[in-house]
Amino acid sequence: MSVLELDAVVGGYGDTQILHGVSMKVDPGEIVVIIGPNGAGKSTAMKAVFGLLNLSSGKVSLDGEDITNMPPEQVVRHGVCYVPQTSNIFPSLTVEENLEMGAFVREDDFQPRLRELYEVFPPLAEKRRQTAGTLSGGQRQMVAMAKAMMLEPKILLLDEPTAGLSPKYRGEIFSIVKTVNATGTPILMVEQNAKQALKIANRGYVLVDGKNKFEGSGQSLLDD
Numbered sequence: 088m089s090v091l092e093l094d095a096v097v098g099g100y101g102d103t104q105i106l107h108g109v110s111m112k113v114d115p116g117e118i119v120v121i122i123g124p125n126g127a128g129k130s131t132a133m134k135a136v137f138g139l140l141n142l143s144s145g146k147v148s149l150d151g152e153d154i155t156n157m158p159p160e161q162v163v164r165h166g167v168c169y170v171p172q173t174s175n176i177f178p179s180l181t182v183e184e185n186l187e188m189g190a191f192v193r194e195d196d197f198q199p200r201l202r203e204l205y206e207v208f209p210p211l212a213e214k215r216r217q218t219a220g221t222l223s224g225g226q227r228q229m230v231a232m233a234k235a236m237m238l239e240p241k242i243l244l245l246d247e248p249t250a251g252l253s254p255k256y257r258g259e260i261f262s263i264v265k266t267v268n269a270t271g272t273p274i275l276m277v278e279q280n281a282k283q284a285l286k287i288a289n290r291g292y293v294l295v296d297g298k299n300k301f302e303g304s305g306q307s308l309l310d311d
């Protein structure tokens with residue numbers, strides 16, 4: 088069974104239809120990438136998972152459970168974490184305080200999880216008492232991902248994690264994405280840097296004008 092599945096999703100913002108039938112899935116352990124031209128609806132497809140859109144038809148399911156139009160906070164509680172393109176970290180708080188905020192819906196002791204994540208992201212352990220605003224762009228992105236991982240999500244959604252970063256940091260982010268995936272978390276991400284993203288992807292979807300245009304393995308799309 089797929090972890091996440093969008094089935095013929097149609098919808099948009101208010102009365103404006105953006106998605107005209109988008110289908111995609113993420114299977115256990117996979118990295119799946121959504122690529123396509125600007126304005127194709129890539130970010131919008133991600134927002135559809137989060138109940139941030141008006142869906143007029145289609146279905147979103149998580150581990151086989153129907154989560155179509157479920158409000159964002161409930162989607163989070165069901166195990167989907169989302170790192171938006173615009174950073175949701177607080178520059179004046181320390182790295183550790185930002186990570187603690189990521190644990191907001193946890194009722195148990197999150198300290199063990201924090202220690203686990205410091206092992207996955209060693210630079211954050213080193214900088215945990217520094218304010219997030221003093222970090223490099225790549226490290227801030229690392230904080231945003233670690234914050235989302237505090238909840239041990241069933242799937243992590245990343246909206247252009249390398250946006251605005253120099254090529255040097257881009258490579259770093261893709262390797263972090265692989266590391267996070269290797270801890271067992273499937274990942275669905277939107278990326279502009281299609282070539283680099285497809286290299287680490289099990290599968291990719293090309294969206295054009297709010298519709299599926301192509302899909303295939305990361306390698307087969309690279310070859311096209």
Ligand code: ADP
Pocket residue numbers: 100103105123124125126127128129130131132277
């Ligand atoms: P992509 O991620 O592929 O660049 P988006 O999903 O961001 O594309 O945007 C698809 C279309 O939806 C664009 O025409 C954009 O202007 C429009 N759009 C995005 N967000 C909103 C919004 N909050 N309200 C209305 N229209 C939006």
Ligand code: ADP
Pocket residue numbers: 125126130172
């Ligand atoms: P992207 O880089 O994904 O294409 P944009 O620059 O289009 O993003 O949008 C940036 C922000 O503005 C997003 O949060 C998006 O939802 C919002 N937005 C984009 N287009 C519109 C629109 N036509 N009306 C209202 N909000 C929009």
